[in-house]
Structure formats: structure tokens, C-alpha cells
Amino acid sequence: MLSRRxxxxxxxxxxxxxxxxxxxxxxxxxxxxxxxxxxxxxADEANAALDAPPPPSPDWDPxxxxxxSVIGTIQKISxxxxxxxxxxxGLVKLNLSATTKLWKGDWDKKYLAKxxxxxxxxxxxxxxxxxxxxxxxxxxxxxxxxxTQNLVHSTSGFxxxxxxxxxxxITFDQNTEFVLPSDxxxxxxxxxxxxxxxxxxxxxxxxxLEDSAILATxxxxxxxxxDTDKQPNGEALVTSASPNQIQAAFYAGTLAWFxxxxxxxxxxxxxxxxxxxxxxxxxxxKLSTTSCNYTCVSSLPWLACGAQVWVRNDxxxxxxxxxxxxxxxxxxxxxxxxxxxxxxxxxxxxxxxELTSTMFVALGDNLNDGRxxxxxxx
Numbered sequence: 001m002l003s004r005r006x007x008x009x010x011x012x013x014x015x016x017x018x019x020x021x022x023x024x025x026x027x028x029x030x031x032x033x034x035x036x037x038x039x040x041x042x043a044d045e046a047n048a049a050l051d052a053p054p055p056p057s058p059d060w061d062p063x064x065x066x067x068x069s070v071i072g073t074i075q076k077i078s079x080x081x082x083x084x085x086x087x088x089x090g091l092v093k094l095n096l097s098a099t100t101k102l103w104k105g106d107w108d109k110k111y112l113a114k115x116x117x118x119x120x121x122x123x124x125x126x127x128x129x130x131x132x133x134x135x136x137x138x139x140x141x142x143x144x145x146x147x148t149q150n151l152v153h154s155t156s157g158f159x160x161x162x163x164x165x166x167x168x169x170i171t172f173d174q175n176t177e178f179v180l181p182s183d184x185x186x187x188x189x190x191x192x193x194x195x196x197x198x199x200x201x202x203x204x205x206x207x208x209l210e211d212s213a214i215l216a217t218x219x220x221x222x223x224x225x226x227d228t229d230k231q232p233n234g235e236a237l238v239t240s241a242s243p244n245q246i247q248a249a250f251y252a253g254t255l256a257w258f259x260x261x262x263x264x265x266x267x268x269x270x271x272x273x274x275x276x277x278x279x280x281x282x283x284x285x286k287l288s289t290t291s292c293n294y295t296c297v298s299s300l301p302w303l304a305c306g307a308q309v310w311v312r313n314d315x316x317x318x319x320x321x322x323x324x325x326x327x328x329x330x331x332x333x334x335x336x337x338x339x340x341x342x343x344x345x346x347x348x349x350x351x352x353x354e355l356t357s358t359m360f361v362a363l364g365d366n367l368n369d370g371r372x373x374x375x376x377x378x
Contacts, residue, residue: 053310062323065278067125069358074117088278094134104139105207140208153194172216179338186347199225205370253352254337255374257360266326268305275325283328283354292327310377315341316364328354339371
């Protein structure tokens with residue numbers, strides 16, 4: 001079983017992460033920071049100034065169930081409609097069209113969806129959210145993190161040991177993408193051409209099959225396990241942060257999505273801030289409220305449960321506010337990490353935070369990408 005000490009070693013300062021900028025001390029002066037807008041195709045526009053984002057509107061409610069997002073179990077399927085039992089919205093009808101995209105290990109696999117499958121859907125709500133014009137959906141998608149065990153090129157599967165000590169068997173095939181560690185070189189290898197040695201801290205994106213096995217579609221291999229024990233652990237716990245505290249700094253790094261929130265759980269739940277997959281909630285790696293510290297980005301600020309964080313997807317230049325509802329152990333994937341930017345792999349960014357699947361998709365990305373590059377203001 002992986003010990004908490006192991007993850008604290010991973011989390012405690014692999015590489016210093018300096019904020020891109022701090023806002024000016026004069027509150028009347030414009031607050032600006034220069035960061036790359038990677039969505040820009042013009043080299044002259046590679047750097048763009050960011051103003052400190054305005055606060056959310058006074059009526060912004062972090063507990064709002066985003067009506068575009070429907071997460072639940074498929075109850076019925078017809079040629080033009082999928083009926084879903086959602087814990088957040090009850091029974092919802094997803095209307096299919098010629099432009100609907102559905103992922104079940106690959107895109108446009110509508111014929112593979114069946115009753116009993118889990119679905120993450122996104123579309124345009126109608127009739128008080130009980131009918132949604134479906135734009136895209138992911139069926140039986142999973143995102144798992146942990147240690148690889150017995151991952152070699154001559155096999156078609158390996159065990160993934162998660163932080164709780166549970167093992168999940170992962171299969172892969174010739175279509176599985178392995179994103180190799182960025183501290184050596186960035187390469188995306190297919191499952192039938194994988195050539196690696198050793199075990200890695202990793203993240204697996206895949207599809208759950210009928211026999212409960214998981215077929216990996218993308219595997220991020222971030223950090224050799226033997227390297228994590230070489231990292232120092234020296235950051236002191238901070239317990240004085242408050243939900244209204246603002247560090248007034250921008251940070252650039254990697255964003256990921258997670259799916260553990262059921263509306264009543266999360267490490268902040270006992271403090272009045274439960275986590276819900278259908279809302280714009282985030283998992284933060286350094287929580288003074290709960291004393292968690294699972295980050296290798298030592299300069300990230302300590303935040304409290306309920307803190308608001310502005311998040312921008314740098315690949316689509318979209319932004320939203322999210323509220324901290326649980327602790328993130330994203331750095332168990334290593335530091336720095338690899339990511340995808342609108343389908344193109346990149347490397348060298350530090351992991352920052354995780355978003356609910358709803359917020360991840362609302363910012364323009366696809367769950368099967370697994371990770372994205374972004375900027376936060378906290």
C-alpha cells in the first residue's frame with residue numbers, strides 16, 4: 001500500500017513553481033500579467049496581457065447544478081433519444097441528432113451505448129432541464145491515478161496501484177496512447193510499440209468494459225517511481241487561510257478532471273462545502289482547512305475550503321470561477337507533467353488542480369483528453 005509519507009515526498013517540492021506575476025500593490029492600478037496564449041496562431045500575439053479577473057457576479061452560486069451537464073446511468077435507448085437517471089436532476093431525456101458525438105473508447109460509437117452504462121453528457125437544456133439537446137457524451141469513461149506495476153511492452157496489460165492500496169487491472173491495445181515522461185523527451189507511443197523499463201506514477205484515461213476490465217485509451221507516464229523518493233519535504237503546514245483570502249497571483253500549469261464527487265462527499269464536506277460533479281467545483285492540493293498538502297508546486301498558495309479560484313483553459317481561452325470543495329492529490333502523477341492542448345501533446349508544466357468533469361467540459365475540453373494546460377488566479 002502506498003503510504004501518506006510516500007505521497008508527501010512526491011508532493012513536497014519537486015520543482016519550485018514561481019508565480020507568473022503578482023498584481024500591483026496599488027489597488028487603483030491595472031493588474032496585468034504576461035502569459036502565453038497558446039491558442040493564438042500569430043507569433044506576434046504569443047504573449048498577451050491578462051487583467052486580474054473580475055469577481056463572479058453577486059448572484060453566482062457555486063452549488064448551482066449546471067443544466068448543460070447530465071451525469072448518470074442510462075435507463076433507456078431509442079434511435080433518437082437516451083434516457084438517463086441522474087442523481088442531480090432525476091430522469092433526463094437526451095435528444096440525439098446528426099451532429100451528436102458519443103465516446104465509448106472512441107468517438108461516434110453510438111451503437112455501443114447500452115442500458116446500465118454510465119454517461120457524462122453535455123448539451124443544451126430545454127423544458128427546465130428535463131430534456132437536453134445532446135452535443136457530446138462519454139460512456140463508461142474513467143480517470144485513474146497511481147503506480148504502474150508490471151508494465152512492459154511484451155504484455156497487453158498491467159496493474160495500477162491507487163493511493164488506497166487497491167489494484168485495478170488495465171488492458172491496452174495497439175490504439176492506446178502512452179505519453180512518455182517529459183523529463184526525458186516527449187513522445188507519444190502506441191501500445192504495440194511501447195518500449196519502456198521500470199514503473200511510473202501515472203494517470204489512465206480509459207473505458208470500462210462489460211466485464212469491468214478497463215481498456216486504456218491514453219496513459220500519462222509522468223515520473224519513475226524510484227525518482228519520487230529523492231525529493232525533499234520541507235514545506236510547513238499553514239492553518240490560517242480563510243475562504244475569502246486572495247493571493248492575487250497568476251499561476252500557469254496543468255489542469256485535470258476528476259469524478260469522485262457525489263454531492264455530499266469530499267474532504268471539505270464536514271466543513272459545509274460538499275463536492276458535486278454537476279457543479280463548478282475544484283480540488284486544491286494545499287488546504288489549510290484539512291491540512292492536506294499533496295503538491296510538488298511549493299509556491300502554490302494555501303487555500304481554505306470554500307475559496308474561489310478563477311480558472312482559464314489556455315487552449316481555448318475560456319474561463320470560469322470554481323469553488324474549492326476537496327483536496328487534490330494530482331501531484332501523485334509527478335511533477336512536471338504532460339498534458340494535451342486541443343489534441344496536441346505538450347510537456348513541462350507543473351500540476352495545479354483538478355476540476356469536476358462538468359467544469360472541465362464547460363471550459364471547452366473533452367474528458368478523453370484527460371489533462372489540459374491552463375492559468376489560474378487565486
